[in-house]
Amino acid sequence: MDLTLILFIILAVTAIATALGLLISRNAVYAALFLVMNFACVAIFYLLLGAPFIAMAQVTVYAGAIMVLFLFVIMLLGAEKLPKGDVLPVQRPLAIGAAVILLAEAVILLVQRFQSTAMLQAPGTVENSMDSLREMSGLLFTEYLLPFEVTSILLLVAMVGAIVLTKQEKGTRG
Amino acid sequence: MTQSDLITILPLLALVVWACALLLVDLFIPKGRKGWTALLAAAGLALTMGLTLAQAGREASGFGGMLRLDGFSTFLNVLFLGSGLLGVAVAYGYLKRMDLERGEFYSLLLFSITGMMLMAQAADLIVIFLALELLSIPLYVLAAFARPRADSEEAGLKYFLLGAFSTGFVVYGITLVFGATGTTSLAKIVEVLAAGSLGTGSLLLTIGAALILVGFSFKVAAVPFHMWTPDVYQGAPTPVTAFMSVGAKAAGFAALMRIFVMAFPSLSADLTPVLWALAALTMFIGNIIAISQTNIKRMLAYSSIAHAGYILMALVAYGNPAVAADSVASALFYLVAYAVTSFGAWSVVMSLEKPDAKGLEINDFAGLGRRNPLLAAAMTIFMLSFTGMPPTLGLVGKFFLFRTAIEGGFIGLAIIGVLTSLISAYYYLRVVVTMYMREGEPQAEGEYWLTFTTVVTALATVVLQFLPAALFALAAGAVLK
Amino acid sequence: MNFGSIPLTYYLVLSAALFTMGALGVLIRRNALIIFMSVELMLNAANLAFVAFARQYGVFTGQLFVFFVMTVAAAEVAVGLALIVAIFRTKHSIDVDQMSSLKG
Numbered sequence: 141m142d143l144t145l146i147l148f149i150i151l152a153v154t155a156i157a158t159a160l161g162l163l164i165s166r167n168a169v170y171a172a173l174f175l176v177m178n179f180a181c182v183a184i185f186y187l188l189l190g191a192p193f194i195a196m197a198q199v200t201v202y203a204g205a206i207m208v209l210f211l212f213v214i215m216l217l218g219a220e221k222l223p224k225g226d227v228l229p230v231q232r233p234l235a236i237g238a239a240v241i242l243l244a245e246a247v248i249l250l251v252q253r254f255q256s257t258a259m260l261q262a263p264g265t266v267e268n269s270m271d272s273l274r275e276m277s278g279l280l281f282t283e284y285l286l287p288f289e290v291t292s293i294l295l296l297v298a299m300v301g302a303i304v305l306t307k308q309e310k311g312t313r314g
Numbered sequence: 315m316t317q318s319d320l321i322t323i324l325p326l327l328a329l330v331v332w333a334c335a336l337l338l339v340d341l342f343i344p345k346g347r348k349g350w351t352a353l354l355a356a357a358g359l360a361l362t363m364g365l366t367l368a369q370a371g372r373e374a375s376g377f378g379g380m381l382r383l384d385g386f387s388t389f390l391n392v393l394f395l396g397s398g399l400l401g402v403a404v405a406y407g408y409l410k411r412m413d414l415e416r417g418e419f420y421s422l423l424l425f426s427i428t429g430m431m432l433m434a435q436a437a438d439l440i441v442i443f444l445a446l447e448l449l450s451i452p453l454y455v456l457a458a459f460a461r462p463r464a465d466s467e468e469a470g471l472k473y474f475l476l477g478a479f480s481t482g483f484v485v486y487g488i489t490l491v492f493g494a495t496g497t498t499s500l501a502k503i504v505e506v507l508a509a510g511s512l513g514t515g516s517l518l519l520t521i522g523a524a525l526i527l528v529g530f531s532f533k534v535a536a537v538p539f540h541m542w543t544p545d546v547y548q549g550a551p552t553p554v555t556a557f558m559s560v561g562a563k564a565a566g567f568a569a570l571m572r573i574f575v576m577a578f579p580s581l582s583a584d585l586t587p588v589l590w591a592l593a594a595l596t597m598f599i600g601n602i603i604a605i606s607q608t609n610i611k612r613m614l615a616y617s618s619i620a621h622a623g624y625i626l627m628a629l630v631a632y633g634n635p636a637v638a639a640d641s642v643a644s645a646l647f648y649l650v651a652y653a654v655t656s657f658g659a660w661s662v663v664m665s666l667e668k669p670d671a672k673g674l675e676i677n678d679f680a681g682l683g684r685r686n687p688l689l690a691a692a693m694t695i696f697m698l699s700f701t702g703m704p705p706t707l708g709l710v711g712k713f714f715l716f717r718t719a720i721e722g723g724f725i726g727l728a729i730i731g732v733l734t735s736l737i738s739a740y741y742y743l744r745v746v747v748t749m750y751m752r753e754g755e756p757q758a759e760g761e762y763w764l765t766f767t768t769v770v771t772a773l774a775t776v777v778l779q780f781l782p783a784a785l786f787a788l789a790a791g792a793v794l795k
Numbered sequence: 796m797n798f799g800s801i802p803l804t805y806y807l808v809l810s811a812a813l814f815t816m817g818a819l820g821v822l823i824r825r826n827a828l829i830i831f832m833s834v835e836l837m838l839n840a841a842n843l844a845f846v847a848f849a850r851q852y853g854v855f856t857g858q859l860f861v862f863f864v865m866t867v868a869a870a871e872v873a874v875g876l877a878l879i880v881a882i883f884r885t886k887h888s889i890d891v892d893q894m895s896s897l898k899g
Contacts, residue, residue: 148801152809159816159836168828175832178813182843188801189850191858194842201865206835206872213876214828217883276855284859286323286377290432290444291866293330294451297425298870300337301455302877304418305470440860447867451874458878467882474875475830479821481871482837485864486814489841493807493848498856 148188155181167221168214172207179203193273322376322383325365325391326431332358333424340417348415352406355420356399359427363395379501380438389646389789390434390568393653397560398427400657400767405553407761408664414460414551423557426452430565437576439488439498442569446484446533449565450477453558457550465671469549476542480532483525490522500577507580523581524588526573533566534622537596547615552667555611556660559618560653567625567649571642575632586633590727593630596623597734605741610663610676613741614656617700620738621652627715627731631722641722642790643783644714651699651711654778658771659696662689665758665768673756676745680754688765689758690749692772697742699775702735710779806847813840825890827879831872838868 158181161174179202186195280288336358340351366388374383401423409415429449436442454477458470492498494515495506507519531539547555574581600620607613628645631637666673666682683690699708712735719728817840820833842861849857 144801148805152805155809156812156816159813162829162832162836163816163820163824165829168826171829171832175836178836179839182839185806185843186846189806189846191846191849191861194846194858194861197862197865198842201869202835202839206869209872209876210828210832213880217880219826219828219883272855276858279855279859280862283378284440286380287438287440287444287859287863290441290448291863291870293425293428294444294448294867294870296334297422297448297451298873300418300421301451302873304416304422304455305458305461305874305877305881440863444863444867447870451870454874454878458881461881462885464882464885467878467885471827471878471882474878475821475827475834478831478834478871478875479818479837481867482814482817482821482834482841485838485841486844488860489845489848492845492857492860493851496848496852496854498860 144188151181151184155185168219169211172210172214175210176203176207179207190272193276316376318374319376319381321369321372322374322381322435325362325369326428326435328365329358329362329424329431330428332361333421333428336424337418337421340421343417345415348409348417349406351417351420352402355424356402358424359395359398359402363392363399366391366395375437379499380441381432381435382437383435385789385791386568386571387431387435389786390564391431393564393650394427394430394434394561397557397564397653397657398423400661400771401553401557401561403763403767404556404657404661404664407759407764408551408553408667411759411761412460412551412669416459419456419459422452422456426456426557427561430561430568433565434568434572436569436572437500439491439500439573442573443481443484443488445565446481446569449562450481450533453477453554453562456554457546457558459554460551463670465549466551467549469546472542473546473550476532480529480539482529483532484529487522487525487527487529490518490525492522494519494522500572503577507578519578520581520584523574523578523585527570527585527588527592530566530570531592534563534570534625535619536592536622536626537599537619540596540600540619540622543619544612544615547618548609548611552611552660552664555615556657556664559614559656559660563618563622564649564653567645570629571645574629575638575642579638583633586630589626589630589633590724593623593626594727594730596620596626597730598623601734601738601741604738607741608675608677610674610679610745613676613745614659614663617738617742618656620734621648621656621700623734624648624712624715624731625652627719627724627727630724630727631718634722634724637718637722639787639790640714640718643786644711644718646789647714647781647783647786648711650778651707651775654771654774655696655699655706655708658692658768658775659700661764661767661771662693662696665689665761665764666756667759668757676748677752678754678756679745679748680752680756681749682754682756682758683750685754685756686758689768692768693749694746695772695775697746701739701742703739705776705779707775707779714783803847803851807844810840810844810847813837813843827882827890831875831879835868835872838864 155178158174158178162171165171165174179198183195183198186198336354339354343350369383370388372383402420405419409419426449429445432445432448433442436445454470454474457473458467460466488498495503497503497506535543547559597620600616600623604613604616604620607616625645625648628641631641666678695706699706702708702712716728716731814837817833817837820836821830824830824833842864845857845860
């Protein structure tokens with residue numbers, strides 16, 4: 141067994157374990173920290189997959205900015221302790237159904253691993269260097285200009301929305 | 315940016331620039347005079363409508379094939395802009411009456427319409443995903459616009475959580491489709507599928523398509539992904555509900571038609587049983603639960619679920635190549651019929667609504683026939699149209715749908731459609747009976763633009779049934795190319 | 796150490812597992828914040844699969860898609876957390892089940 145595979149397994153187990161932690165945690169702060177850990181694992185996977193820029197963005201945007209915002213809100217609201225509660229009776233069959241479908245998909249993919257060699261072929265080489273970053277940013281302003289501009293509008297809308305939702309109007313309770 | 319890029323994006327660009335400008339201009343409009351903001355928003359929508367209509371009949375493709383301009387997109391864009399105009403018309407008086415006058419309402423509405431138009435024009439899965447978000451995020455905020463009223467905030471949060479959940483499915487679906495084909499462009503996906511070298515990837519493609527279907531089923535409120543609808547429709551401010559029930563649903567169907575009709579024609583046959591079950595369940599459950607509702611907003615919410623089922627019926631028939639063009643055309647026709655009728659019905663609801671969500675029980679309609687014959691007559695037309703009875707647009711719409719289903723060989727589904735329509739007659743006509751047969755003293759709002767909307771939609775519900783079917787075939791032809 | 800030696804399938808199975816757990820989290824948890832975090836987990840699982848596919852095909856499209864998903868996630872978080880804060884101010888609870896002014 142080579143080193144990469146060992147590293148992969150360790151990271152995969154950590155990722156699954158932290159996701160499980162998020163699922164069952166009774167404390168919102170712990171749940172958020174589990175998720176940060178999970179995002180960090182995924183960032184390392186991105187490095188393994190030859191996507192250093194995405195890995196950095198994952199750490200700064202996801203694990204950094206987004207999760208800090210989450211933690212901030214949890215602590216602002218003082219909502220870290222969650223009451224003991226049961227799984228919703230109505231949603232249980234739905235949840236199990238969804239889980240079965242999705243796990244079946246995972247199993248099918250596993251079986252395919254033995255059937256299809258195409259999936260096991262040496263992957264295309266994406267250079268793990270700054271050249272890839274240059275090429276990517278080039279694409280962002282040429283071929284992918286439209287989606288790029290749409291995201292800028294999206295961020296503007298989100299900003300306006302967040303202000304509309306939290307601004308205290310004079311003379312109203314809020 | 316080439317000329318073709320510019321032509322394709324022109325109406326979108328005009329609207330988005332107008333929305334940003336409106337955001338700024340609104341700062342200088344004093345509170346209490348927000349009618350100007352509404353007027354400017356309507357002017358922007360009218361301008362965009364003019365640009366869209368000026369481009370009618372033109373076909374173009376821009377941004378490396380990511381954006382398309384064709385009969386399909388023009389048709390839907392007119393529908394979105396029209397519902398936006400009606401939305402502004404009904405919102406103006408309502409916001410004033412409910413003390414919710416804030417100028418951001420109109421900017422957010424315009425941004426949401428931009429997202430819908432982008433959805434109708436998108437020919438790349440990345441753009442479809444971004445359009446979905448651009449149309450949804452303003453709607454989450456608008457649903458909670460009546461804060462600090464708890465039911466409105468809860469409606470916003472529920473809509474948001476379920477919307478984000480469905481986005482997760484769409485993203486994973488897009489991922490698997492990319493995994494199977496190596497591209498996100500709908501045109502290139504068609505090429506890859508035509509080459510037929512997919513091998514084991516075809517399973518990935520099917521799962522991916524199914525996940526995308528699940529994601530959009532949430533958006534169009536199809537059973538069993540409808541749980542959010544009644545709560546959100548009830549809690550959101552009524553103009554937002556009206557706009558949501560028309561615009562968001564039409565945009566969801568636009569994306570489904572683009573994706574499934576344009577990119578996966580071969581998959582449609584595989585997914586036919588799934589769509590069949592989805593359509594049948596949606597028609598059945600939506601209509602059955604609607605019977606037991608006493609609140610008019612909840613009743614109309616379940617009715618909107620049921621109508622999603624009728625439109626899904628057209629997508630089922632698409633699985634049969636012989637009626638493919640007809641199925642898209644009848645879905646588009648029904649979307650128009652539903653949009654006009656639904657907006658009309660919601661405008662009547664708004665006329666009777668009182669602050670703090672009062673006046674929304676069906677019993678509150680008692681006596682409307684005597685107190686306000688015009689409003690009662692309009693409501694009767696809308697209820698008849700929802701049921702699919704003459705002399706209304708709803709009848710023609712249902713006729714096209716059922717004919718397509720029968721010609722496509724889905725007689726069982728057509729029978730379910732007819733039976734559920736009969737069931738729906740019970741609760742729709744109950745409203746009519748309450749208005750005319752029972753005693754009551756309802757106080758209807760006589761606000762000018764609200765009455766205007768009611769009258770216009772009521773007239774349209776009667777007159778539009780004479781629209782030539784060729785128009786819809788034209789729009790359908792565009793998406794099938 | 797050869798970084799490219801792990802088969803695509805391993806990544807796909809891991810991603811499917813994470814996505815499933817995220818979806819489960821949405822369905823079984825009742826706290827709005829945790830539900831929202833589970834949604835983020837789902838998006839993250841999709842991103843992982845996308846980058847893995849992108850490496851397989853040797854194209855940058857996948858990485859760009861992930862970039863867009865991250866931006867959208869940031870926008871969603873801004874609006875979502877604003878909603879949660881607003882509702883907490885009114886009701887002092889973010890338990891989805893206690894939202895009783897609307898009947899389910």
